[in-house]
Amino acid sequence: MMASTIFRGIQNHPLLLYQTALFRRKNGVFYCTMKSTETQTATQEKQKPQIKNPPRTQTKTSDKFSKDYEAVIGIETHVQLNTLTKAFCGCPYNYGSPPNTSVCPICMGLPGALPVLNSKVIELAVKVGLALNSKLSLNSKFDRKQYFYPDLPKGYQISQFDVPIASGGYIDLDLPVEFGGGHRRFGITRVHMEEDAGKLLHSENESYSQVDLNRAGVPLLEIVSEPDMRTGIEAAEYAAELQRLVRYLGVSNGNMQEGSLRCDVNVSIRPIGQAQFGTKVEIKNLNSFSSVSRAIDFEISRQVLLHSQGQGDQITQETRLWEEGAQKTVTMRKKEGLADYRYFPEPDLPGVILTKEYVNSIRDSLPELPEVKRRRYEKMGLSMQDVLFLANDVNVAEFFDATIAKGADVKLAANWIMGDIAAYMKNEKLTINEIKLIPQELAELIASIKGGTISGKIGKEILFELLAKGGTVKGLIKEKDLVQIVDPMEIEKIVDKVLSENPKQLEQYRGGKTKLQGYFAGQVMKLSKGKANPGLLNKILLEKLNAQS
Amino acid sequence: MLATLQPPRTLSRFPLYLTSRPVTLCTLTAQSPPSTSPPSQPPHSQILSIRHSLLTRQVTAAQLAESHLSRLRLTEPHLKSFLHVSDSDAVLRQAALLDQRIASGEEVGPLAGVVVGVKDNICTADMPSTGGSRVLEGYRPAYDATAVRKIKELGGIVVGKTNLDEFGMGSTTEASAFQVTANPWDVSRVPGGSSGGSAAAVSARQCVVSLGSDTGGSVRQPASFCGVVGLKPTYGRVSRYGLMAYASSLDVIGCFGSSVADTGILLHAISGHDRLDATSSKREVPDFASQFASINLLESKPLKGLRVGVIRETLDEGVDTGVISAIRGAASHLEELGCSVTEISLPSFSLGLPAYYILASSESSSNLSRYDGVRYGNQAVADELNSLYGDSRAKGFGPEVKMRILMGTYGLSAGYYDAYYKRAQQVRTIIRKSFKTALDENDILISPAAPSAAYKIGEKIDDPLAMYAGDIMTVNVNLAGLPALVLPCGFVEGGTAGLPVGLQMIGAAFDEEKLLKVGHIFEQTLQNCRFVPPLIEDDAAW
Numbered sequence A: 001m002m003a004s005t006i007f008r009g010i011q012n013h014p015l016l017l018y019q020t021a022l023f024r025r026k027n028g029v030f031y032c033t034m035k036s037t038e039t040q041t042a043t044q045e046k047q048k049p050q051i052k053n054p055p056r057t058q059t060k061t062s063d064k065f066s067k068d069y070e071a072v073i074g075i076e077t078h079v080q081l082n083t084l085t086k087a088f089c090g091c092p093y094n095y096g097s098p099p100n101t102s103v104c105p106i107c108m109g110l111p112g113a114l115p116v117l118n119s120k121v122i123e124l125a126v127k128v129g130l131a132l133n134s135k136l137s138l139n140s141k142f143d144r145k146q147y148f149y150p151d152l153p154k155g156y157q158i159s160q161f162d163v164p165i166a167s168g169g170y171i172d173l174d175l176p177v178e179f180g181g182g183h184r185r186f187g188i189t190r191v192h193m194e195e196d197a198g199k200l201l202h203s204e205n206e207s208y209s210q211v212d213l214n215r216a217g218v219p220l221l222e223i224v225s226e227p228d229m230r231t232g233i234e235a236a237e238y239a240a241e242l243q244r245l246v247r248y249l250g251v252s253n254g255n256m257q258e259g260s261l262r263c264d265v266n267v268s269i270r271p272i273g274q275a276q277f278g279t280k281v282e283i284k285n286l287n288s289f290s291s292v293s294r295a296i297d298f299e300i301s302r303q304v305l306l307h308s309q310g311q312g313d314q315i316t317q318e319t320r321l322w323e324e325g326a327q328k329t330v331t332m333r334k335k336e337g338l339a340d341y342r343y344f345p346e347p348d349l350p351g352v353i354l355t356k357e358y359v360n361s362i363r364d365s366l367p368e369l370p371e372v373k374r375r376r377y378e379k380m381g382l383s384m385q386d387v388l389f390l391a392n393d394v395n396v397a398e399f400f401d402a403t404i405a406k407g408a409d410v411k412l413a414a415n416w417i418m419g420d421i422a423a424y425m426k427n428e429k430l431t432i433n434e435i436k437l438i439p440q441e442l443a444e445l446i447a448s449i450k451g452g453t454i455s456g457k458i459g460k461e462i463l464f465e466l467l468a469k470g471g472t473v474k475g476l477i478k479e480k481d482l483v484q485i486v487d488p489m490e491i492e493k494i495v496d497k498v499l500s501e502n503p504k505q506l507e508q509y510r511g512g513k514t515k516l517q518g519y520f521a522g523q524v525m526k527l528s529k530g531k532a533n534p535g536l537l538n539k540i541l542l543e544k545l546n547a548q549s
Numbered sequence B: 001m002l003a004t005l006q007p008p009r010t011l012s013r014f015p016l017y018l019t020s021r022p023v024t025l026c027t028l029t030a031q032s033p034p035s036t037s038p039p040s041q042p043p044h045s046q047i048l049s050i051r052h053s054l055l056t057r058q059v060t061a062a063q064l065a066e067s068h069l070s071r072l073r074l075t076e077p078h079l080k081s082f083l084h085v086s087d088s089d090a091v092l093r094q095a096a097l098l099d100q101r102i103a104s105g106e107e108v109g110p111l112a113g114v115v116v117g118v119k120d121n122i123c124t125a126d127m128p129s130t131g132g133s134r135v136l137e138g139y140r141p142a143y144d145a146t147a148v149r150k151i152k153e154l155g156g157i158v159v160g161k162t163n164l165d166e167f168g169m170g171s172t173t174e175a176s177a178f179q180v181t182a183n184p185w186d187v188s189r190v191p192g193g194s195s196g197g198s199a200a201a202v203s204a205r206q207c208v209v210s211l212g213s214d215t216g217g218s219v220r221q222p223a224s225f226c227g228v229v230g231l232k233p234t235y236g237r238v239s240r241y242g243l244m245a246y247a248s249s250l251d252v253i254g255c256f257g258s259s260v261a262d263t264g265i266l267l268h269a270i271s272g273h274d275r276l277d278a279t280s281s282k283r284e285v286p287d288f289a290s291q292f293a294s295i296n297l298l299e300s301k302p303l304k305g306l307r308v309g310v311i312r313e314t315l316d317e318g319v320d321t322g323v324i325s326a327i328r329g330a331a332s333h334l335e336e337l338g339c340s341v342t343e344i345s346l347p348s349f350s351l352g353l354p355a356y357y358i359l360a361s362s363e364s365s366s367n368l369s370r371y372d373g374v375r376y377g378n379q380a381v382a383d384e385l386n387s388l389y390g391d392s393r394a395k396g397f398g399p400e401v402k403m404r405i406l407m408g409t410y411g412l413s414a415g416y417y418d419a420y421y422k423r424a425q426q427v428r429t430i431i432r433k434s435f436k437t438a439l440d441e442n443d444i445l446i447s448p449a450a451p452s453a454a455y456k457i458g459e460k461i462d463d464p465l466a467m468y469a470g471d472i473m474t475v476n477v478n479l480a481g482l483p484a485l486v487l488p489c490g491f492v493e494g495g496t497a498g499l500p501v502g503l504q505m506i507g508a509a510f511d512e513e514k515l516l517k518v519g520h521i522f523e524q525t526l527q528n529c530r531f532v533p534p535l536i537e538d539d540a541a542w
Ligand SMILES: [Zn+2]
Pocket: A086, A089, A090, A091, A102, A103, A104, A105, A106, A107, A108, A217
């Protein structure tokens, strides 16, 4: 098609492309729920394995100065909205489709084509605005942001300039326990709607580039934070909380590897106590929460080092790229004055008018949001570690909520989900929606153990059966004859049998070797096929063992 | 090859055109009272005649198409109204298909057999669409503009793409990258612009009706220059989908015809909400044609009670005296038809021109960004990105377009936005309000469509300000988003047979109906005027 026109000589910067995640911290340091799908597309170059922890000498040299400075961090996040069609045309968008297969005259910017707003974009923007406690503009508009780039078909991006759909607001989050925990509230400056650009595909020998316009016109929300963060961890957690929020709201898959959630961070440092901001540096190419955190920490160290060496003036307003391989930021382009995007109101689109009724109806339809959920879990008596785990993934949280709604014990339900169920999901690389176990059966399982119908050990066996194959707890117990033996007479019979079959050990026991009690208990349990109620078993066994002594 | 060279004689066989009345020009000022001289044949609706003769089997669509094609072939070397003429086989095939449907008693659309010219900045899927620009030379759109699609669906046959000033930026067609169209009244003169090709084509009967576009007068001024009827609809009445954007908040697709009825029927065909254009109106489209009362049924004062305001500022200094007297003549004609005519003032009138040029240039600087040579159109050979952009655009755009892009870029730049773009928008609001007030007190407003009749090719080419000043009569209407109808009302001296002068009637938003009704009565009662250019005067059919 026309859109794949090859043009020569575009200065190739492979890092402009979104790469697959190369690096991820173990065991949910950031409670991010990225699926471990490492889909390689044609656009993504294979990378060599990365060094996980490169030596960071720079950090060490500047450590002694870092206590004198504080970092000021703000984040611009682009969230791709998961509408069925693009923002201004009827094309669907599916990540990874062959280049230029999801395009039309409108998103290709053909002469004469006009944008028509997909009203779903407004709905999702309002949801996010409300969830971020922002003030909605009942009367906003679209503007054109003008610049030339081959991935921008019209030569301008339809965006919002002076009247964003939402402004002000904040987001609450809890820092992970391993980072000292603590509650944080970070300010939100604004939320606005805009369209995404296409992608450039660079040839192997970098002699030409091609344009893929599948992504052009996909709706985005740009969420700008206040410069409220002070550390890489805070910034990464802010991004993770945004991801959680958009997933809770169901407005985006929030996937960083696919570019559905992209973060550009601004970092500056200033001596502690100084009110004035230092020169800020923008960092791009952050494809995971850990790269957000590490890139910021690197950048802070770099700036502190320059300051401490009296070279603070070398910190210039520029855009730097995070290089995942080298674990450092490098200059991408220096900013020479402010870019003039010549914004003006988009004449092809009418103003965006929201009625109070519309806003209220959306507010009423909002789900329970992460912060509220966490506070509720906390009140239920769960530890912060448990709270963060359960509330991290909206689907896990919903599973948990459904389980306790069926009457399951809160702590037990949490333990099962965070323990065996989570381990199973991890091993099998499944999400909680993909396992065969349903909340009702987990509740049933917990009740069956608590009520003594089955033992904990049998419970575990049943759990794995349910996880893999589904079915009901009752059905499995019946089918496999797993009901716990709670009849004392029956247990007594088994105990008698074991004692009579082990006269030598019995003699030894009665001779004072009481440790053998465990041996007898094991034998009884074995003979009962694990079904004997452990309490009863021990009680009866002890009575029998000590009866004639 | 031989078969295509048919003698134009075939034309005279069409009974519907046999009105061979001697040419009598109305007096230059049209002051003579209409009742004293014998009525000349009023301009009839070609579309209605075609429909009648097709359905009564007096003529076939193929014959009609062939006659237009042959006249086109004869006149085109003198006029150059078309940038692209449809393959005649394809045109005749479409006509034959219609004939088959008529023969088998099937319904045919209201534009069946109507040969239509389409301005080349309106996309057509099966033909080149260049917008008159080198940057789109050879470009064939992937789709039909909504207006074109509707015309085709209603049986219209697109005969070709008409010439224009590049992307609609100009008033003469001299800014076309490919050719200059001549005025059929005097081939040494411009046809007006930017829709000069569409106006000339209808004037010379190369097609029955045509589509133009009007951003600041690009339908109305050439209609005036070429002695045809031009209709600029209310902004939002006709979908802009498929119209190459010049200034999105001002652009409208408009209609040319040789009669008010024809422009009304064409407008009806292309109007209505389009889900592909967010600025298109959801208002219902009235059946404009039902308004057209036959001249025989008219009372003596058919427009009794209609309040007509003559815009004083448009009959001021800088307007040719011949034009002024033609308009005053038209005003008294309206009075005789029963209108109450008063002179009114629009104090903001003179502000329109600078506001228009700032807004139109600003929007165009943005709209033309997509012509970057990356995806379609002419791409310069370059070894890095900036040269690719720079060279493609430097070679692709003509000087007028470049000037407007520069002006518009300047007007939107940081630090200048408030002084230019924002200020112009404020002026626009004032203009809109003053029109609203005037139209609350009057049913229609009238003015010339241009300060002069057609001028010579090359006359203003080196004086852009003089050319821009020529738009004074029309730009305010675009800024206010109102509908306006231009129809020939008289002549001034010039050429061999005089040069036509157009009367502009401005109506309230979405009140095209009233304009068409008044225009229809006006043209039917106008005495001793025949707006057939000398170029085709020999043609017995006229
Ligand atoms: Zn599309």
